Amino acid sequence: MRKLVLLGGGYGNMRILLRLLPNNFPEDTTITLVDRTPHHSLKTEFYALAAGTTTDKDVRVDFPEHERLQLVYGEITKIDRDEKAVYLEDGQTIAYDDLVIGLGCEDNYHNVPGAEENTLSIQTIAKSRSTFEELLGLSPGSVVGIVGAGLSGIELASELRESRSDLKIKLFDRSPRILRDFPEKLSNYVKEWFVKNDVDVIANSNITKVEPNKLYNHEDVINVDAVVWTAGVQPVKIVRDMDVQKDRKGRPLVNQYFQLVDDENVSVVGDCASSDLPASAQLAEEQAERIVKVLKHRFKNEPLPEKMPEIKLKGFMGSLGKKQGFVHLADTTVTGRIARLMKSGLLWMYKRQNNG
């Protein structure tokens, strides 16, 4: 039997399963999916889990079932390309013929002293659960610092505001205006929401140190009761530790087939694959579509297409609590309730497509 092994049941590898199952892969092939959690976690919703505005069950989807799909739950510790094997913490070894690495990313603390030790995270479902417990356990009127005003920081700040009206929320933004790389209309809309809902956005900030209950912004010391870090990501450590050519963010370089440049048996998908496009679930899914195309050729021992179709992202969406949001699609920006409904609709469709 030929063995296709998928590492990580995130957006990328879920799309691969969706396309290959039930019968778009050969009879002589088995698929093994390895993840530390027994479900596909909807990372795009972790901000709501951490803020306490959605339930744990609402941010996960069961993995599919198939007689030739083996689900292995455990912590992957090493990928050995010479042995064509993957090692798990519990001692299991999984051999592969074709491997797709889709292990995602983790926080990047940019060497800020104390950041890793003294901040909460929303990068994994387990960490989001702990963050939920910390945030919701805070006494009335506590101060919460959120470091990083990208999409996840914005969504967390707004959802937490709706969840706990008593908290003082300070959102630290490195740039002079929120969502600086997007149209001013969008920035102004988000800014106005924060003003109206009493979230303090601190522009031009630079967090230089974090101590228990203290954030250092430039030279200012800010007393806080909890801090959530949403200020950047990097590929997971196992991927950073791989002996492969990488980009400056530590992500393995891939060719147009999303294979490692020196290993056609290993593909990389999603947040841990090098790309010029911004990391997102949408990008992971588009890359997965191309990996499926390549795998189908490989299953039949056919030559690969000379040129793979270019990836074009459709845009992005964000929420400001449960009632307001924004959508930026094809250079058009939509804000308000309709945008929020569009985002909820997309989530509903995604879950439906994946049997959630």
Ligand SMILES: Cc1cc2nc3c(=O)[nH]c(=O)nc-3n(C[C@H](O)[C@H](O)[C@H](O)COP(=O)(O)OP(=O)(O)OC[C@H]3O[C@@H](n4cnc5c(N)ncnc54)[C@H](O)[C@@H]3O)c2cc1C
């Ligand atoms: C708060 C937040 C909001 C976001 N909103 C959006 C959005 O609106 N739209 C959008 O497109 N993107 C959004 N993103 C980004 C999006 O979530 C990621 O780009 C996407 O999840 C990447 O998918 P992936 O397949 O690379 O990996 P992931 O979905 O991260 O999956 C990785 C999988 O690998 C598993 N894993 C990792 N390490 C190990 C290990 N050592 N052993 C075993 N299993 C392991 C994990 O359990 C996980 O299931 C958001 C991210 C965050 C944090």
